[in-house]
Amino acid sequence: MTPLTPLPPLVPPLAVGFDLDMTLIDSRPGIARAYGILAEETGTEIDTDLVVSRLGPPVEIEMANWFPPEDVQLMSDRYRKLYAEYGVAGVTPLPGAREALAAVHAAGGRTVVVTGKFTPNARLNLEALDMRVDALHGDVFAAGKAEALRAEGVRVYVGDHLGDVEGAREADAFPVAVTTGPYDAESLRAAGAGVVLTDLTAFPAWLTGYLAAPC
Incomplete structure (x- = not known):
């Protein structure tokens, strides 16, 4: 009897978050505009430049810097409505974003957005920019992203925040960081990023090399 040839190990389908x-x-620009309108409505001084310099955590965390605890949830809900109405139009793709998504699809993979942003507003942004993704999970941050990443079978997760690196590592996904957000390359590497790119323009070439490497 001819011995059976062992099958090669199964490689999970590619999913990139x-x-x-x-x-x-x-x-x-859109976030600053929504916060600016909120400041006018409430008579509260909000430093919108400071706000947009530290994006990433949930809105409630930022809102706690400007309003008393009993008002944080109410103001957060109001901000989200203002952003949907006035903020979406001010948003633009970052360099290489469309090409990064296209590179994943060209490799036969799925694209998954996992974000701390309010899910309906995240969807509005993607639709306004005609950026097609295969799945969207919102309202999660840092290690809280791991559940969505695992559920989608994400092998690589790309983000700009230390919390993104944490979420990727918690989900056993390869953490790719970009320096388009509030952290520099040294900080992202120290947090555990497997590779740090200046922006997403370098991602397609990196992905090609990653997929070609032996498992």
Whole structure:
């Protein structure tokens, strides 16, 4: 009897995750506008330049810097409505974002956005920019992203924040970082990023090399 040839090990289908704000899109103008309107409505001084310099954590964390605890949830909900109405139009893709998504699809993979942004607003951003992704998970941050990443079978997760690196590592996904957000390359590497890119323009070439490397 001819012995059976062992089958090669199964490689899971490619799924690549991306953060949204300051990874795929520059949402700073829209966020600043929504916070500015909120400041006018409430008579509260909000430093919008400071706000957009530290994007990543949930809105409630930022809002706690400007409003008393009892008002944080109300103001966060109001901000999200203002952003949907006035902020989406000010958002643009970051360099290489479209090409990065296309590279994953060209490799036969799925693109998954996992973001701390309010899910309906994240969807509005993607639709407004005609950026096609295969799955979207919002309202999660840092290690909280791991559940969505695992559920989608994400092998590589790309983000600009230390929390993105944490989420990737928690999900056993390869953490790719970009320096388009609030952290420099040294900080991202220290947090555990497997590779740090200046922006997403370098991602397609990196992905080609990653997929060609022996498992």
